[in-house]
Amino acid sequence: MAVPGAVGLDGPLAGRVGDYARASRSAATWRAYDADLRHFRSWCEGRPVPLVAVPASAVTVAGYITELADAGYAPSTIRRRLAAISVAHQLAHAENPTGSAEVSAVWNGIRRSRGVRPARKAALDTTLLSRVVSGLDDSQLADVRDRALLLVGFAGCLRRSELVGLDTADLVETDDGLVVTVRRSKTDQESAGAQVGLAYGSYRPTCPVRAWRGWVAAAAAAGTPSA
Structure with missing residues (x-):
């Protein structure tokens, strides 16, 4: 066309x-x-x-x-x-x-x-999320990365495309947690961007901020870019 x-x-x-x-x-x-x-x-x-x-x-x-x-x-x-x-x-x-x-x-x-009613997928809740991340091995770099992706994505309500589009510079630590800059999303076709705040979680194993810090530290120690 x-x-x-x-x-x-x-x-x-x-x-x-x-x-x-x-x-x-x-x-x-x-x-x-x-x-x-x-x-x-x-x-x-x-x-x-x-x-x-x-x-x-x-x-x-x-x-x-x-x-x-x-x-x-x-x-x-x-x-x-x-x-x-x-x-x-x-x-x-x-x-x-x-x-x-x-x-x-x-x-x-x-x-x-x-017309048919769209089939709705069951939403991931905190109980299931805890079960998922509990099976990850913190001695494995890929698992540390996956923990950060899952927890940041869940806490920020990010779509898959938004999550994989993040760079290290898009996550900035503050005294209260993290500020995530989503540069473009499905509902933001003009790339105006948006910022999402993530606070520390009360339960350490599912805290997105600690998971992100853990990934950055593990990636640095392994000489792997965290972006």
Whole structure:
């Protein structure tokens, strides 16, 4: 899927315009949109009377998502396909069929008849966390690291992507504990950043601050970077 261009600009500037346009969504999102749009184009071309994918009519898109639903596609997948079709029409400066009354009615019907309640995972609680970290061996550097990751992540309510994105400089010790700087998260696409304070835990084995200090000291002693 082509991102917005910059007709009339010189080569380097046009390239930078394209770079920023691509940065408006993640690379994974663009790849998913490309795959979804290829599927839609293939469906259009495979009809007894081939249909135009871009610009598509509202009836074409309504028929497409109807067949997706009948084939057992999850509502989340159909929603993403609609998003890809919408973006493709926006980039082509074409009338967007996904917002039409026909498509909206079919999509709402799919959600009502085929929507499923998302399966919720059991949250990790302090009892289970204590059991997990109690099995770690403080004589093993990897276990010391894993203890710090688990406890800092749990105490800071950090997502996996936020946790693995931390550098040593992002954790600063204070008199009260740690200040963790989360530079970017799933809900912070503009990288404004956020700071999370972690206090000392009342139970030493599950204290995130002590676990972090232990990892920094162990990594230094082993000559291993702690970041």
